[in-house]
Amino acid sequence: MADIGTQIKQTRQKLRVLQAKAQKLRREDDKRLKVLYGVASLALLKDLPDDKRQSTLDRLHSKITRENDREFLGLPPLDE
Incomplete structure (x- = not known):
């Protein structure tokens, strides 16, 4: 049973790593x-x-x- 629990934890960690990579790729594409x-x-x-x-x-x-x-572009502030 502990072996299955370990596999679940490892798989979840792999999923988190893959999700982080996918997010990074989306940001780079954007x-x-x-x-x-x-x-x-x-x-x-x-x-x-x-x-x-x-x-x-x-x-x-x-x-x-x-x-x-x-400010960076030297534009005046927008009217509120």
Whole structure:
């Protein structure tokens, strides 16, 4: 009976390790997605006429809501 209990504990530990690896891969994929879309967005902005560029930047800036992110980008605080 103790042998089965040991096997259960080992299997649960293996499951936790696999779940942690899966979570890490999801975070890496999410980061890669954000970087790729960010690079593509910046490249697209360079190709836009000035008026379109500014209106697109304004729309993007409105989606940045974390205060420290806005400060990092030199954006004014959002109105509460």
